[in-house]
Amino acid sequence: MAVYTHLTAAEIAEFLDAYDVGDLRSAKGIAEGVSNSNWLIETERAHASQRFILTVFEARTEADDLPYFLSLLDHLAAKGLPVPRTIHTRDGALMREARGKPCALIEFLPGVSVDEPEPAQARAVGIALADLHLAAEDFPQSRASSLSLPICVQMLRDNAAKFDEIDPQLDTIIPDCGAGVLEHWPVDLPAGTIHSDLFPDNVLSVGDRVTGLIDFYFACSGILAYDLAVTHAAWSFDLADNAFRPDVGHALIEGYESCRPLSDAERGALPLLAQGACLRFVATRVEDWFATPVDGLVRRKNPMQFAHRLAFYRAQGEAAFTL
Amino acid sequence: MAVYTHLTAAEIAEFLDAYDVGDLRSAKGIAEGVSNSNWLIETERAHASQRFILTVFEARTEADDLPYFLSLLDHLAAKGLPVPRTIHTRDGALMREARGKPCALIEFLPGVSVDEPEPAQARAVGIALADLHLAAEDFPQSRASSLSLPICVQMLRDNAAKFDEIDPQLDTIIPDCGAGVLEHWPVDLPAGTIHSDLFPDNVLSVGDRVTGLIDFYFACSGILAYDLAVTHAAWSFDLADNAFRPDVGHALIEGYESCRPLSDAERGALPLLAQGACLRFVATRVEDWFATPVDGLVRRKNPMQFAHRLAFYRAQGEAAFTL
Structure with a gap:
C-alpha cells in the first residue's frame, strides 16, 4: 500500500512512447498492492480517453516470473474472463524497464473491492x-x-x-x-x-x-x-x-x-x-x-x-x- | 503522500448517496497531498462515467476553514479557471462527514505535474x-x-x-x-x-x-x-x-x-x-x-x-x- 518508486511525468511519458496508446493525460500513484508501485494512467487519442495500470515491479516480485504472470493475464482475458489484458509494446513485448526496474502496462478494470463480502x-x-x-x-x-x-x-x-x-x-x-x-x-x-x-x-x-x-x-x-x-x-x-x-x-x-x-x-x-x-x-x-x-x-x-x-x-x- | 483514513467501498458508496453523481464504479486511494487522504472516484450514470476526487481532511487541515477553501474553488471554477469545482450534495452542502471526518467531493481534472519545469x-x-x-x-x-x-x-x-x-x-x-x-x-x-x-x-x-x-x-x-x-x-x-x-x-x-x-x-x-x-x-x-x-x-x-x-x-x- 505504497508507491516505492516515484516516476516523474516525463519518465512515464517516455515509458508510454513504446506503446500504441496515445498521449499521457493523467498519472496518479495509487495505494494498491503491497509489493509493487502502481500508477493509474490516462491517455488520450483522437479525443477518446483510455485508462491503464502501470506497475513497477519491486524486488519482491521475481523478474524472471513476470512473463508467466503477464502471459497468463493475456490468456485469461482472451477467453473473456474479467482479467486485465497486458498491453504489449509496439514491438510485441510484454514489459519494459523504467528507472532500471521491470514495468508492465495492463488494462484498467472498473469495480471496487468489497471489505465485508455478502x-x-x-x-x-x-x-x-x-x-x-x-x-x-x-x-x-x-x-x-x-x-x-x-x-x-x-x-x-x-x-x-x-x-x-x-x-x-x-x-x-x-x-x-x-x-x-x-x-x-x-x-x-x-x-x-x-x-x-x-x-x-x-x-x-x-x-x-x-x-x-x-x-x-x-x-x-x-x-x-x-x-x-x-x-x-x-x-x-x-x-x-x-x-x-x-x-x-x-x-x-x-x-x-x-x-x-x-x-x-x-x-x-x-x-x-x-x-x-x-x-x-x-x-x-x-x-x-x-x-x-x-x-x-x-x-x-x-x-x-x-x-x-x-x-x-x-x-x-x-x-x-x-x- | 499517503492514505491515512481507509474508507471501505461501502462507506464511499454511502458517502456518494448524498450527491447526484450516479453509482460508484471505482475507488482508488491515491498518493497525493501530504496532509489529507485522497481517492480517485469513478461513477456511472446512464452509461456515462464521471470522475471525482474525494478528500478526507485529516487533523492538519482546520475544519473551520474548509468552507472558505471549497467556496473559493467554486468561485474560480465559475469564472472559467482550471480549478476543480466543489461538488455539492443534493442539499447544497459543500462537504459532509465520513468516518467522523470532514470530506469533500471535487471535480477530477486531467493533467500531470511537471517535475522539471521548462x-x-x-x-x-x-x-x-x-x-x-x-x-x-x-x-x-x-x-x-x-x-x-x-x-x-x-x-x-x-x-x-x-x-x-x-x-x-x-x-x-x-x-x-x-x-x-x-x-x-x-x-x-x-x-x-x-x-x-x-x-x-x-x-x-x-x-x-x-x-x-x-x-x-x-x-x-x-x-x-x-x-x-x-x-x-x-x-x-x-x-x-x-x-x-x-x-x-x-x-x-x-x-x-x-x-x-x-x-x-x-x-x-x-x-x-x-x-x-x-x-x-x-x-x-x-x-x-x-x-x-x-x-x-x-x-x-x-x-x-x-x-x-x-x-x-x-x-x-x-x-x-x-x-
Whole structure:
C-alpha cells in the first residue's frame, strides 16, 4: 500500500512512447498492492480517453516470473474472463524497464473491492474462480509456487523460537509448525494454474457482478481445490471478530461447484487444504513481522488472524464445508 | 503522500448517496497531498462515467476553514479557471462527514505535474496565477494566513537551538531567524486572495497548457506579489543541484505580467518577498523535521533546500527578477 518508486511525468511519458496508446493525460500513484508501485494512467487519442495500470515491479516480485504472470493475464482475458489484458509494446513485448526496474502496462478494470463480502458476492467469486481454472486448462506455461507448503513449514520453523514475541497462543496452535498438515498433504488431486491469492482485495465488483480478478503475482501451478480453500479462508471470516461466516463460505463453494463440481476426493481434502492455506499466510506474516520495523512504511499484518482460522478448520473438519 | 483514513467501498458508496453523481464504479486511494487522504472516484450514470476526487481532511487541515477553501474553488471554477469545482450534495452542502471526518467531493481534472519545469510551462503558470488573482478580486470571503511571516519567525526561534542537528549552515544563513526580513516586510502592496502554495506538484498540465491548479488548502488573504514570489521560489531552481534557473524564473514573471503588470513597488519588493517565502518553507520543514520520526510514514523534506534559496535571493537582490 505504497508507491516505492516515484516516476516523474516525463519518465512515464517516455515509458508510454513504446506503446500504441496515445498521449499521457493523467498519472496518479495509487495505494494498491503491497509489493509493487502502481500508477493509474490516462491517455488520450483522437479525443477518446483510455485508462491503464502501470506497475513497477519491486524486488519482491521475481523478474524472471513476470512473463508467466503477464502471459497468463493475456490468456485469461482472451477467453473473456474479467482479467486485465497486458498491453504489449509496439514491438510485441510484454514489459519494459523504467528507472532500471521491470514495468508492465495492463488494462484498467472498473469495480471496487468489497471489505465485508455478502453471500451473493462470494457466490460470484466462486463462479469466477472455477471459470479461471477451466480457462487456464490449456495455458501452456507452468510455474512452481514459491510458497509451497514445505517452504512455509520451514519458514515457520526458522521463526519458531520467537513465536512468543508475537502471541503466546501461536505456539499452542501450531506446535509442529505445520508438519502434521504437510504429512497428510494430498498428492493426487486435479492440478492446474491457480491464482492462489484471491483475497477480497484482489476482486473488483460492481454490485454482485465480478468485474475484475487482479494481482496474479502469486499465480502458479497447483492443486485446484487448494485455490478454492485459499479463497474460502480469505473470504469466509468476519473482519471485526474473525468469526466464521458459514453463509459466505457455502455460497463461495456453491458458486464454484455450479461451474466445476468437486470430486469426492477434492471435497474430502478441503479441511486439510484450508489448514495449508492458513499456514501459508501465518508463515509469510510471521516473516514480515520480524522483517518490518514497527514504524516502517508497510503496516504489519497480524499472523494470529490466520492462526485462529487454521485452528477453526482443524476443529471443524468437513463441517466447515458442508452445504 | 499517503492514505491515512481507509474508507471501505461501502462507506464511499454511502458517502456518494448524498450527491447526484450516479453509482460508484471505482475507488482508488491515491498518493497525493501530504496532509489529507485522497481517492480517485469513478461513477456511472446512464452509461456515462464521471470522475471525482474525494478528500478526507485529516487533523492538519482546520475544519473551520474548509468552507472558505471549497467556496473559493467554486468561485474560480465559475469564472472559467482550471480549478476543480466543489461538488455539492443534493442539499447544497459543500462537504459532509465520513468516518467522523470532514470530506469533500471535487471535480477530477486531467493533467500531470511537471517535475522539471521548462520556461514555456513556467510562463503558463505565471499567466494562470495572474488569472487567479484577477478572478478572485470579487471573492467575498477572507482568511488570515496560518503561516504569516511573524508566525514563521517564531517557529524558527522555537527551534533555533537545534538548528545544528539539521545542518551547521542553517544558523549561518538565518542567524536572526528571519527578523531582518520581518522588519522590512512591505505593508502597502496590493493584496487579495492568494493560493500561497503553488508548487509544481499543485499544477496539472498537458504539454504547456495548464489544466489544473489544485490543493488550495493554504489559500488565504495576502499580498499578491508574495504569491508570485512563492511560485518563483518553488519553480525556478533545479531539483538536482538547487541551482537557479533564470530562464524559468523570467518566464514565470513575464507570463504573470502579461495579464497583471506589477507596479514598481511590487517589483522592488520581490527580493524581500521571495526571502519571506523561503523562510516559510524553512520554518515548516524545520518543525516537521523534529516532529517526524526518521522511520515515519511521511518523508521529511530537507529545510536546507529553501535555506539556500533564501541566501540566493538575499545575495542577488533585484538581479534575480530582472527580465
